[in-house]
Amino acid sequence: MEKNNDISRRDFLKGSAMFSGSLLLSGLFPAGASEVISKTAEMNDADDLLKGVCDIHLHAEPDSRARSVNEWQFSYDAQRSGYRSVMFKSNDFSCHDRAYLIRQGLSDMEVFGSICMNRVHGERVNAFAAEKAVATSGGLCRCIWMPTLDASYHYRCEGRKEQGIPVLDDAGRVLPEVIRVMEICADANIIFATGHCSPEESIVLTRKAQEVGVKRVVITHANSHFWTMTPDQIRLCIDLGAYIEYCYLPCLWGEGTKMAQYKRQSIEEFIAFVRISPERSFISTDLGQAVMPHPVEGMRDCIIKLLRSGIPQREIDLLIRKNPAFLIGLN
Template sequence: MLFKSNDFSCHDRAYLIRQELQGFEVFGSLCMNRVHGDKVNVFAAEKAVATTGNLCRCIWMPTQDAVYQNIRYHGKKEGVPVVDDNGRVLSEVVRVMEICAEANIIFATGHSSPEESITLARKAREVGVRKCVVTHANSGIWKMTHDQIKRCIDLGAWMEYSYITNLWGPGNGTARFRADE
């Protein structure tokens, strides 16, 4: 089992759970949201993989604080960026990719746009990341075309399909989202 929180690291909780439930395979992760600063935080990534006995198994790029999500949902270009204005992957993101490659853990695209996700998958491959996951390939504002998905797969990325979108819409806990988004 892999725990994910948009705001807090989970590898420390995985460590504590393992202390109580011997033999239970549980791991943690880290999302690069604003709780770690206004840009992707290399130091936080380094500490996540260096502590708790290698229990951090995934580092997500920004989710709730992704620039793309803020543009689409709030009309504001704010948040934690992963690419520059020319679409090039930022140096701190590349360093996190290197950390993921060195630790052989998952690098996930978070709530990046479909095109940003392709760019991240390409750069991750160049850097030597062996486990790249494109997040939310089928839902909401992240819905990718067949061609975009194929490009990511050709780059060696795994596609994450989210079940929660089947729970959206009237009569559900997330009624503010349309079921077909």
């Protein structure tokens, strides 16, 4: 296995360009992606763009949805590309236990997992599942997400009749089981993430998490779809101690892609979010969907766009290296 996987830097860049080219031909990359692909193939220092990257929100197989790559292969790809760490997210399954196994074969790669409080764990937020995730061998569960695809707010936005998993009671107070998960995150000093809760719910959760003593609160994809926050809401969450996640995925989906049901976010809009407070923000790809680019290619595209938009290198380092590394406990 070591011999088969031991590709050279040149081979990786060549493979990345070929892979990206196939994505373009199949319509997976949005318009204008050819410029990024040629950039990937031509730049002698392409790997330097990715050195030290920490992508802490991405999806891979095994999963209950189709993904573009499996966790082992992506971890290897990330390692060869110069990444420092990755953290996997599955909406239905824990992946911190698989991170433990991946590390046995990639001992010098920082691979972490997380767990989402979705229906697979019960009709309510399951604090027992969170407790056991944190206690799993290796201590590699570095984030507990509130409900995502099964969140009450997500269901309402999709017009579904069934009841999603709540985080607040009818009076707008944080539910006891959610507070217990906050306590678990505080004790383990790991991320408490707001998942697919509404912007208003996320503010309430952030305020309570601060009271409980959580040091690593993350507002999940604050620039994405119907979870998008206003700048004032973002600043309030930062004042309450949260870190803000901006996902690059919305800049890649939309018209002309296989995720055309979503409105694409312009680079200008994305950059406007990023500029609000780089000191308390980070960028993740949220990639891994079978019809989207490989997450490595997505991250490279994002970094190139940041540079071309005039974002200083110091702020880029905060957004894709230092802040996510802190959040998963590497610093």
